[in-house]
Amino acid sequence: xxxxxxxxxxxxxxxxxxxxxxxxxxxxxxxxxxxxxxxxxxxxxxxxxxxxxxxxxxxxxxxxxxxxxxxxxxxxxxxxxxxxxxxxxxxxxxxxxxxxxxxxxxxxxxxxxxxxxxxxxxxxxxxxxxxxxxxxxxxxxxxxxxxxxxxxxxxxxxxxxxxxxxxxxxxxxxxxxxxxxxxxxxxxxxxxxxxxxxxxxxxxxxxxxxxxxxxxxxxxxxxxxxxxxxxxxxxxxxxxxxxxxxxxxxxxxxxxxxxxxxxxxxxxxxxxxxxxxxxxxxxxxxxxxxxxxxxxx
Amino acid sequence: xxxxxxxxxxxxxxxxxxxxxxxxxxxxxxxxxxxxxxxxxxxxxxxxxxxxxxxxxxxxxxxxxxxxxxxxxxxxxxxxxxxxxxxxxxxxxxxxxxxxxxxxxxxxxxxxxxxxxxxxxxxxxxxxxxxxxxxxxxxxxxxxxxxxxxxxxxxxxxxxxxxxxxxxxxxxxxxxxxxxxxxxxxxxxxxxxxxxxxxxxxxxxxxxxxxxxxxxxxxxxxxxxxxxxxxxxxxxxxxxxxxxxxxxxxxxx
Numbered sequence: 001x002x003x004x005x006x007x008x009x010x011x012x013x014x015x016x017x018x019x020x021x022x023x024x025x026x027x028x029x030x031x032x033x034x035x036x037x038x039x040x041x042x043x044x045x046x047x048x049x050x051x052x053x054x055x056x057x058x059x060x061x062x063x064x065x066x067x068x069x070x071x072x073x074x075x076x077x078x079x080x081x082x083x084x085x086x087x088x089x090x091x092x093x094x095x096x097x098x099x100x101x102x103x104x105x106x107x108x109x110x111x112x113x114x115x116x117x118x119x120x121x122x123x124x125x126x127x128x129x130x131x132x133x134x135x136x137x138x139x140x141x142x143x144x145x146x147x148x149x150x151x152x153x154x155x156x157x158x159x160x161x162x163x164x165x166x167x168x169x170x171x172x173x174x175x176x177x178x179x180x181x182x183x184x185x186x187x188x189x190x191x192x193x194x195x196x197x198x199x200x201x202x203x204x205x206x207x208x209x210x211x212x213x214x215x216x217x218x219x220x221x222x223x224x225x226x227x228x229x230x231x232x233x234x235x236x237x238x239x240x241x242x243x244x245x246x247x248x249x250x251x252x253x254x255x256x257x258x259x260x261x262x263x264x265x266x267x268x269x270x271x272x273x274x275x276x277x278x279x280x281x282x283x284x285x286x287x288x289x290x291x292x293x294x295x296x297x
Numbered sequence: 298x299x300x301x302x303x304x305x306x307x308x309x310x311x312x313x314x315x316x317x318x319x320x321x322x323x324x325x326x327x328x329x330x331x332x333x334x335x336x337x338x339x340x341x342x343x344x345x346x347x348x349x350x351x352x353x354x355x356x357x358x359x360x361x362x363x364x365x366x367x368x369x370x371x372x373x374x375x376x377x378x379x380x381x382x383x384x385x386x387x388x389x390x391x392x393x394x395x396x397x398x399x400x401x402x403x404x405x406x407x408x409x410x411x412x413x414x415x416x417x418x419x420x421x422x423x424x425x426x427x428x429x430x431x432x433x434x435x436x437x438x439x440x441x442x443x444x445x446x447x448x449x450x451x452x453x454x455x456x457x458x459x460x461x462x463x464x465x466x467x468x469x470x471x472x473x474x475x476x477x478x479x480x481x482x483x484x485x486x487x488x489x490x491x492x493x494x495x496x497x498x499x500x501x502x503x504x505x506x507x508x509x510x511x512x513x514x515x516x517x518x519x520x521x522x523x524x525x526x527x528x529x530x531x532x533x534x535x536x537x538x539x540x541x542x543x544x545x546x547x548x549x550x
Contacts, residue, residue: 188381188383188385189385191354191385192379192381192385193398193402194354195352195354195377195379196379196398196399196402196403196446197402197403197404198398198401198402199401202398202401202402206387206390206398207387210387210389288388288389288390288431288432289388289432290432290433
């Protein structure tokens, strides 16, 4: 019965299509081809426009304020941007920024090597969870500034204290994200991997880690925010180069222009890293997921 | 090829309150070589547990499962292909990547991968989608990937756990036809779990009827129709289906 019905349906469809073809051939001159309403591009332009407008508004407020205060307190935006240009053109900027980035990078690397495996173990083994939960929670509540001071006192005025301060500040947060992510992974897929005798390595790399990626990326985003703060503090306290050191130097000669110029160039680099690199990384590792944002306006 | 012998399978589960619940009560059956054996019974009777016991995912409290294979290599793992109710694909891997995951797990030599992927994706009509990610495919196509993943390891036994129950009627029907013809062509030994009597009559060369929980075998019916002769609209086939339904209903009491 059903197969007959299906066949009948298929036949009817064929007739319909044939009819439509004849019709469309007749009306070719009169009717337009179906066309998709394409406001996608407009939407993209609108979003970029809003972001640019937001930044311009901030600069406008700054400029208005600078009219009412002496330049030692609030320098004009134009003067500050000239200072930024000087820092960048003398090459000073790249070496100082490089030192800061290296400290954040190394500290981050150490934290990831320690925290991701720890988080996975905490998510899989109850004993690890019970044992490591208290230190991780305690570590999370400790302010980064205190870690910075502790590390400088312990390691002295050198690179190690910067690496250690960055690493130890973000470790707890990274561990918590990985741990919670591991707990929420799909048990059915683990069963599936058992059914196909996947090796322990393959289970981690092919089944578990891909499910943790979005948790880890969120942790990296948040961790970077913490790391910038901590590294600048360490540089202010105890090192002789880096963005933090330059800011303190500007403070010592009481040059608001210099402090702001370093702060702004630092911000620009951070934005490039956070939105550019991490955004790109996120897209690259989630390209298997169809985007469905239909509910957003 | 191989056949499966389940002998006196007993399995208890833990209830919420800590007491034991008997799920399988001495279940015995044979799944014959080169054919599909359907385990049919009411929902929640322990069919899936039984299938997991055959695959080794679950251990039995009593009784045993034997997979008798003519491959004399004593050391080798019995190769079992599993098709789940949900496709259970690795959505972050392309279709071919999902097949490679199974090939790698079963230690199939790498030089055979490409040829096998080609063959089995072609068999389930998905060759052109080998580079696609699963979430861009329809539900029926994903289930086909699941079938290809189970077949690509050239399993001695293919286990299927209600693989059509979450598909719409037309898709399920087409996929049943295709699976039956593929299994017949490959002379595949297979065990299919279902609660759908029509599906059991259509797919099963042998139909094992299980009671409500605790499950035991109430009847074993050999399908009088050859796979090619199973026509859902044929009156005699409908008669057979009705008879089977009566037996299943009887087993639920």
